[in-house]
Amino acid sequence: MSSEGLNPESDDFESRPSFYIGQHDSGRTETLTDGQYSQVLKSGFYFVTTPITNRHFYSRVCDLYKSHLQEREDWVAERGLTASQSANPSLPGPVVPTLTNKDTSYAPSSYVGNLVAYSSPWIDLCSSDPLISSISRQVLNLEVAYANFCGARGIxxxxxxxxxxxxxxxQYARAIQEALKVATRANIIIHMPMYREPGLEEKEETLSSLLGKSNDKVTDSAKEIDLFSAWDSWHTIRSVCDYSSRLFIALRIPRRLPEKDLQERWFCEPLHYLTLARNTFQENRGGHPSLSRNHQDLINHYMRLKNSPWMILSDVGPEVESLNESTDKMAVDFPTLADANQILKENQRPRLPPLNPFVSYMRHLERQQPPFSVLETPTLTSFQDWLQSPLQPLSDNLESATYEMFEGDPVKYDQYQLAITQAMADWKTLNKPTSPVTLEAPTPENQKLIVAVAGAGRGPLVTRVLRAAEATGTAIQLWALEKNQNAYVYLLRQNEQVWGNQVIVVKTDMRSWEGPHIIGRxxxxxxxxxxxxxxxxxxGDNELSPECLDGIQRHISKPHGISIPQSYTAHLSPIATPRLFADISSRVQADPVAFDTPWVVRLFAMDFVAAQKVPGHPRFQQAWEFVHPVLVSREDDFMEEASGGAKFTTVGGGSMSGSTGSNDHNARHCHLTFVCRTRGVIHGLAGFFESVLYxxxxAEKEPVEISILPDQIDRKSKDMISWFPIFFPLKTPLYFPQDTELEVSMWRQTDDTKVWYEWMVEAFMWAGPKTRVKVGASELHSSRKIACLM
Structure with missing residues (x-):
């Protein structure tokens, strides 16, 4: 039974994601006036960026730095000190005074929520000059504190x-950590390039360059660009800030997009904005702005996130001068009351200013997006990266609403019905023996195929069995077993009102069932x-399917009996998922075992770090397999010797201290190697399953299968929504260099009363043809404290 089944919706939701487009002018030094802001909105934008401080403040800061140096030189000269004495680190540095009304035109307003505060691009938090880095840090703190006061939602x-x-x-990361404490309510959004494409950076020179203190190296256009260096810097920043939930990314989209690996790496980060500069666009044949097909695909992909990023168009107009002209014209040409009344009488429509051409194109792109798929209904989208604890199906009784959600997946039940239908058809074709259902002499009329649905819930599989029997013309005796006393009542009602009393309903735990029987003397x-x-x-096995089937498979006829499902396999892949790591980190205080919990989650904003198509080391690797029925089971022997179901309590003999070993055959272990071509970080392991139902x-018939493996689900069970993946988190993110081999070890453990998982990850890289060096490792995680009870 899955804990993630959902009922897809067919209407009441927009067919495509919406674009929220803002405007940024890198040359803007003052906050827009009400009139200017109105003109920007009329040109098609939803919001605008605004500088927090102006050029007056910048001049004050530069003068402060210069006067401090001059004062120090004068002080040294007056005392006749040597260079080493003048470099005393205990000498006081410059202190940036508080803001005044001349330093900023940004202020609280009715539309402050539509203004995105933009910190001064000239500050240099990375400067090797301690005075400049200190001044820059002070400026940043003054600006974010004031923007936070004004009500800015994002800075x-x-x-x-x-x-x-x-x-x-x-240094930069440390300053951002401090800024998060200064801005107590606002989000801090770091403006980062996807990679260091020349010309993608801020146009304004830094304080270091302007004051002649820059140590910046001249960029060699012929030098090979490290595609992942910008992401590395971001990873340092967010790690220092402990994955703060108020820290986001504004991602600069380059003119030339990088490889898919880097695009996916940024996809899993907390994206708030996508920024597109004028030079990112191309001119089409009509002279209008457009984006390449690759850019369109990137935007379409990123917009599928639950919290889809907003877009900022940079330096695409309208210019400040044109805004001033438009505002002045409005003031001159504003109609009198009589003129306005005449316009209304003549039913004339006022002329609206034309949309910005770049906005017009983005609106066109918005309409051209692929429509939402079956898996992108509002309900399913809301489950993106939302952590859920796995079910305890043996110890908990589910509610009707939970069963109803399970039943909302037609794909799963269609596959089950197909498997049952083929099994019945094969049984007849191969002329397998059937079982008597009466005490009379065996005849074709009283020989029926005995079918049992164990864990029937509210009966969706019972219905599918009856349909399969009707489709194949198979006479069956159908048993429905359910331990939930509440669901049992529902099954009895279904049997009377829907199934025509064709079903024998039994309230029992399937492991304690005495089996089908004929009642006579x-x-x-x-x-x-x-x-x-x-x-x-x-x-696959995380809800104790092996243990449940162990207790009932002794009733399956040998050697012809069939179990549906017939087998299932568990699969793993290491992933980067910063959002989930931040979410779990926020829960640790209230839930100390949060990082030892295998979470059920619809993984979405994540990156598969393992390379594809590596011989012998695929991205998704099988951990283990279970096959049913098991013709020889130690559990069967124990049950027989214990005379009807009581298990041994003798200590010793099992792999776990104090266990009898009766469930050891369901323990598993795997050791998998994944190859990572690019450097990165992992936050845990993604788990999936596949199953051969029948x-x-x-010969020549294909098996009936279901799968949630990302590279197999469309082929085997397209649009199936009953199961989300499982996530095994790491307490500490594991960073690894390029060309790393990640060694994943996982155990399925049992002590006869419960089942749990243990997992760890190690990172190795080759230091020579025959030498591998460990460069990192996680600790051993264990879910024993929240084990699944048998």
Whole structure:
């Protein structure tokens, strides 16, 4: 049984994501007036960026730095000090005084929520000059504090200009951490390029360059660009800030898009804005702005996020001069009351200013997006990256609403019905023996196929079995088993009102069921020909399907009996998912075992870090497999020797201290190697499953399967929504260099009373043809404290 089934909606939602487009002018030095702001909105934008401080404040800061240096030189000269004495680190540095009304035109207003505060691009938090870096940090704190006071919801801070200096990036990260504490309500959004494409940075020179203190290296256009260096800097910043939920990215989209690996890496980060500069666009044949097909695909992909990023068009107009002219014209040409009344009488429509051409194109692109798919209904979208605890199906009784959600997936039940239908058809074709259902002499009339649905819930599989029997003309005796006393009542009602009393409903735990039987002078036990269950979880076995089937498979007829599902496999892949790591981190105080919990989650904003198509090391690797029925089971022997179901309590013999070993055959272990071509970070392991519901026993027929593997689901069970993946988190993100091999170890453990998982990850890189060096490792995680109870 899955814990993630959902009922897809067919209407009441927009067919495509909406674009929210803002305007940024890198040359703007003052906040727009009401009239100017109105003109920007009329040209098609929803919001605008605004500088927090102006050129007056910038001049004050420059003068402060210069006067401090001059005062220090004068002080040294007056005392006749040497150079080493004048470099005393205990000498006081410059202190930037508080803002005044001349330093800013930004102020609280009725539309402050539509203004995105933009920190001064000239500050240099990465400077190697301690005076400049200190002044820059003070300026940043003054600006974010004032923007926070004015009611800014978001404050954009230009990111580091270079990535090579670890010291500079660390300084920057430390300053952002402090700014988050200063701005207690506002989000801090770091403006970062996707990669260091020339011309993608801020146009304004930094304080270091303007004051002649820059150590910036001249960029060599012929030098090979490190595509992942900008992401590395971002990773340092957010790590220092402990993955703050108020820290976001404004991602500069380059003119030339990088490889898919880097696009996916940024996709999993907390994107707030996508910024597109004028030079990112191309002119089409009509002279209008347009984006390449690759850019369109990127935007379409990013807009599928639950919290889709907003867009900022940079330096595409309208210019400040044109805004001033428009405002002046409005003031001159504003109609009198008599003129306005005449316009209304003549039913004339006022002329609206034309849309900005770049906005017009983006609106066209918005309409051209692929429509939402079956898996992108509002309900399913709301489940993106939303953590859910796995079910405890053996210890908990589910509510009717939960069953109803499970039943909302036609794909799963269609596949089950197909599997049951093929099994019945093969049984007849191969002329397999059936079981007697009366005490009379065997005849075709009283020989029926005995089918049991174990864990029937509200009966969706019972209905599918009856349909399969009708389609194949198979006479069946159908048993429905359910331990939930509340669902049992529902099944009895269904049997009377829907199934025509064709079903024998039994309230029992399937592991304690005595099996099908004929009631006469004495009870005569028979066997189940086809056993149907839906016990699978997101990892296949995580809801104790093996243990449940162990307790009932002794009733399956041998050697012809069939179990549906017939087998299932668990699969793993390491992933980067910063959002989930931040979410789990926020829960630790209230839930100390949050990082030891395998979470069910619809993984979306994440990156598969393992390379594809590596021989012997695919991106998705099988951890283990379970096959049913098991013809020889230690559990069967134990049950027989214990005379009807009581398990041994003798200590010793099992792999776990204090266990009997009766469930050891369901323990598993795997050790998998994943190859990572590019450097990155992982936050945990994504778990998936595949299942063969039925493998036809007649040649040339394809097996009936279901799968949630990303590279197989469309082929085997397209649009199936019953299961989301499972996520095994790491307490500490594991960073790894390029060309790394990640070694994943996982165990399925049991002590006869419960089942849990243990997992760890190690990172290795090759230091020579025959030498591998460990460069990192996680600790061993264990879900034993929240184990699934048998």
């Amino acid at each position: 954009i801070v230009p990111g580091p200009r270079q990535d090579e200096s670890c010291r500079g990036v660390a 004495e009870v005569i036990k028979t066997k189940v020909d086809i056993l149907v269950t839906e016990l699978l979880g997101s990892f 493998a036809p026993q007649i």
